[in-house]
Amino acid sequence: MDHCQLKGRPPFPFETIALVVTFSVSLSPLLSEAKHLADAFKAQLILISIDEQTPDRQTRLHQTCQKTGIGKEVRVIWPGGDPIVSLLGICKENMIDLLVLGALRRETALRYYLGSVARGLSRRAKCSLLLMTEPKIGGSTFGRIVTDCVDHRKTIPTLNTSFYFARLTGCHEMHIVKQVDQTGLAMAMSGDSTTGEQSAVKTQLFNDAEDAIREAIGHCQAGDIEVVKTVLLGRPGFMIRKYAEDCRANLLVINSPDSRYGLIDRIFPHDMEYILKQLPCNVLIVHSRFTNDT
């Protein structure tokens, strides 16, 4: 496998989708979701089991695949070893475009700080990740999608991936959200600002954010999907999580992190960590692979 092919490869279309298989109650719904997504995106499907390979498990997986309509042509990989390291390697080897995993909405404090497979991969993966909080037999609907429009070069590819996902999964409402962090504002304006100046500064911030959303959408192919532009004032990550919960979104789409998040990021959470702390709905983390020339 030529790993150089991965560099600069756009985050969509999803040509190869992999599902992380775990032998829990969500096995059947997750297989169903994966089948549904692979059909929608006309993608090749790969199953990766991070549990130890045993005859019982092989039989159970085979039977569940049959029930959910997954054919024998679908490749099953049993890597063994450290789950995160193995999954990262397999994703790279097989040029996976989208890795689908089941994830709990909220984990216990200990598990959160020590890190689960889903959360661990979210912080490190080199391909896009779909964390499914409530997988359903027959496949979830993605009617309402919320996408983060942060100031970052990854954002336009993420928005385009989000619209691509929306078009092929029957989404009817796309919320593009810009979060404005107010850090330093209260301190900067507490002494010698009139109320007029204070409201003017806030209005300006709001207008700038709206302009940024408009500009970003201008670079995307929205098609017929209804776009809702939203500006949120507050802590990035936390605000969009609340927003996704409040508007009962089916999917939250965000950029992949620039650097690997560690324990210190969990102790002093920021951005994506607020989302991983408590998933508001299904979460798609889009990984854009940039080369030095892009």
Add this chain to the structure above:
Amino acid sequence: MVKLSQNDLVILLVAISIMLIFSRIASELGKRVGMPMVMGELIVGVALGPTIFGTITPHAYTTLFPFTENAHFSLALDAILSLSVILLLFITGLELRFSLFLRHGKTALSTGLGSMALPFGSAFILAWFFPHWFFEVKDGPTHLLFSLFLGTAMSISALPVIARILLDMKLLKTEIGAVIIASAVFNDVVGWISFSFILSLVNKNTGGGSVLQNLVFIAVFAIFMLVVGRFVLNRSLPWIQTKLSWPGGVLAFSLSLCLLCAAFTEFIHIHAILGAFIAGLAIGDSVYFREEAREIMHQFVTNFFAPLFFVSIGLKVNFIEHFDPLVVMIVLLLAFGGKVIGAGIGARLGGMSSRRSLAVGFGLNARGAMEMILGSLAYDAGLINQAVFVALIIMALVTSITSAPLMRFFLDEKN
């Protein structure tokens, strides 16, 4: 209970009113010419203090500010000023979020480290090898502490001034603004904790613990508040803000926590400012602490307690009598050289262009109110003499005034 007499109370109230009225007038006038608010307050202090008012009409001065003649007045004003500095550090902590520093990764890390290491190192070395320049005695009892203090004083930044400058330059929400803010957060968190440690060593002679003991106390307290304290706050703040009256409930809770933490750190012979600062960090970091509450807290402290504190700086010493051009020059050179070069190198290593790196350096160079608080506390603790105190105040003013134009110069593509 000892009470203030009617006369003492009248003088105290008149003195406070005069400090507030004149500092507000000076701030409003200063605002029209783009002068930082704190500068207006300091000028009022110098005008009302021994430098001008005390020299022109000594009798009227001692009647209005009877520091030496009236112990009750002195004690009452000292209590108010102590409360002021505690609350100032509390609101500083409220605005500092360590996660901001983590968020901006490599550039913030290298800039933050550079903007601390070089100013600290250069000032420490100078104070250690040439203590006589600052009227210190080599190998004297405060030689090491003074060197540590000067290093810390040079490495600290003033987030309020920096935030205001960035806001006025419309840079607050840009990448360069974010790096400056994130680095200032790092400077201030490390700087104030270091300064508290230095003050705790000064207190050693008055019952404080050993160096190791103080270090352990500071580390345990900070970790406890930022991990356990934050965990509890994240669970209690939503309840407080929805079930108790607004904003009374959250204000009372936050201020009580601030004062409790300040009392605790003072009790363990580490200065009260550390408790207030860490309490601010813990509360301000909570996503459940509403922005309106933060604004109210800032307004309350910045418009009542801050003017009193900054005016009082001018009341402490005669600025003309203790103005030493050589000390002022050295302090200014150390401040500009260490911060601009250190932060500049850090930003450059973090991937910024040379001009933008210099702009970051000058942005972080603004010391403003924080340096004045630091200098004032060090002076009160007997760590620095009047000449160094005056030099630090002048440095705080010069760096704050020059920060914006120099940043603008280096960010202007035409230059």
